[in-house]
């Protein structure tokens with residue numbers, strides 16, 4: 001069963017002076033329990049595609065369908081809150097909040113009581129292998145790999161089935177990059193998340209369950225790693 005489906009998706013950036021067709025008829029379906037890598041050279045449309053799956057905008061034509069409902073049939077803010085959590089290359093943690101508060105933040109926004117959110121934050125920290133001793137620190141007092149784990153724990157607190165990540169290892173050294181990739185793989189295989197990452201790292205992509213390659217806004221390869 002698909003959790004997310006792209007149906008003939010087109011996206012055009014229209015500025016005052018020019019028109020850029022970034023996606024030209026992209027179709028694909030994504031299943032829970034899988035890690036999918038989107039690759040392609042610079043400007044091929046990867047970030048644009050991820051943005052549509054994240055509900056930041058609607059396709060110019062075509063549909064992004066999540067669990068049977070197209071994003072143009074729901075409020076995008078609801079979609080973003082309930083359906084797809086995003087992890088960024090630059091972590092995007094809130095510097096004035098502690099690690100624990102960063103993880104709690106989206107849960108509290110959803111109306112969870114502070115006590116429950118704190119307990120859940122502790123569980124999620126454990127899930128992403130962040131030691132409890134780090135919970136009281138501020139993000140700047142952590143390594144890049146640790147900060148990305150906090151960002152992943154925060155995303156898990158959104159309770160979505162879809163996890164999107166734009167270059168999640170892009171700011172990390174090779175070893176930490178692999179560790180984060182392995183964590184994402186575990187979240188897909190052991191916890192059933194549908195994980196979709198954009199990456200320039202072909203070695204990492206080769207370990208994903210599936211690799212989708214874009215060129216000039218079209219899919220030119222879609223298959224299991226190594227095919």
Ligand SMILES: Nc1ncnc2c1ncn2[C@@H]1O[C@H](COP(=O)(O)OP(=O)(O)OP(=O)(O)O)[C@@H](O)[C@H]1O
Pocket residue numbers: 013014015020021022040041042043044045046047048049
């Ligand atoms: N805000 C924008 N306004 C106009 N054109 C844009 C905008 N953002 C992206 N584009 C264009 O859309 C196309 C796809 O861009 P996109 O950022 O999706 O590619 P990408 O594969 O993620 O590239 P990179 O690997 O360099 O991040 C490119 O031709 C780009 O110049």
